[in-house]
Amino acid sequence: EVQLVxxxxxxxxxxxxxxxxxxxxxxxxxxxxxSWVRQAPGKGLEWVANIKQDGSEKYYVDSVKGRxxxxxxxxKKSLYLQMDSLRAEDTAVYYCxxxxxxxxxxxxxxxxxWGQGTLVAVSS
Amino acid sequence: DIQMTQSPSSLSASVGDRVTITCRxxxxxxxxxxxxxxxxxxxxxxxxxxxxxxxxxxxxxFSGSGSGTxxxxxxxxxxxxxxxxxxxxxxxxxxxxxxxxxxxxxx
Numbered sequence: 421e422v423q424l425v426x427x428x429x430x431x432x433x434x435x436x437x438x439x440x441x442x443x444x445x446x447x448x449x450x451x452x453x454x455s456w457v458r459q460a461p462g463k464g465l466e467w468v469a470n471i472k473q474d475g476s477e478k479y480y481v482d483s484v485k486g487r488x489x490x491x492x493x494x495x496k497k498s499l500y501l502q503m504d505s506l507r508a509e510d511t512a513v514y515y516c517x518x519x520x521x522x523x524x525x526x527x528x529x530x531x532x533x534w535g536q537g538t539l540v541a542v543s544s
Numbered sequence: 545d546i547q548m549t550q551s552p553s554s555l556s557a558s559v560g561d562r563v564t565i566t567c568r569x570x571x572x573x574x575x576x577x578x579x580x581x582x583x584x585x586x587x588x589x590x591x592x593x594x595x596x597x598x599x600x601x602x603x604x605x606f607s608g609s610g611s612g613t614x615x616x617x618x619x620x621x622x623x624x625x626x627x628x629x630x631x632x633x634x635x636x637x638x639x640x641x642x643x644x645x646x647x648x649x650x651x
Contacts, residue, residue, distance in 0.1 A: 455640070457588075464631065464642060464643070464644045464645040465580075465582075465588065465631055465633075465642040465645070466642065467633075467639060467640040467641065467642065470638075470640075479638050479639060480639075481639055482545075515587055515588075520593075527635070527638055528635065529576070529578075529633075529634075529635025529636075529638070529640045530578055530590070530593050530635055531580070531588070531590060531633075532590050532599070534587035534588060534589075535587065536586075536587055537587055
């Protein structure tokens with residue numbers, strides 16, 4: 421079964437750090453761009469960051485640039501989101517999502533597989 | 545960044561109704577528009593990609609249309625399992641952006 425499973429969420433104080441993980445199964449992780457998408461409580465979806473198949477390209481939404489770092493370890497079938505300098509407005513469910521394959525040097529932006537999400541709460 | 549605006553934000557409908565949701569992009573995105581369905585407590589699920597292509601396994605009562613800046617998602621005959629929130633998303637230009645969502649509620 422094609423699957424993504426997130427972990428690492430929890431309660432953290434403002435200014436603190438958290439590292440989310442996303443583990444893939446049922447497909448070859450190294451063939452796909454992967455994104456992180458978040459959803460604040462009762463709000464809509466917001467794309468946060470993504471990373472190319474080999475980790476050579478990474479993109480971030482402006483609100484997390486310089487604070488969040490996306491990375492991957494294809495050998496471990498895992499993606500990561502290091503979140504530093506957390507703010508209350510970062511409180512959300514964080515999903516990892518696979519971007520459908522479109523070739524070696526192209527952007528897909530088509531999220532065809534999603535994890536179940538992990539909740540990050542930033543509060544004192 | 546490209547802004548995506550959906551309308552309405554919510555709507556009330558009955559089983560069997562025809563429902564249409566619209567999505568407007570702040571600039572032309574050709575046909576690079578996706579639609580997702582999300583039920584409470586669940587991850588989003590891809591319904592339509594490239595404006596009008598039905599994702600495998602999605603019922604044919606769902607359809608999409610449009611190009612450029614104006615798009616729509618239509619449910620031809622609303623079923624009980626279709627009460628959910630729907631999001632459009634552009635994949636024309638990195639950084640990917642979503643509409644604010646349209647909640648389809650029971651009338």
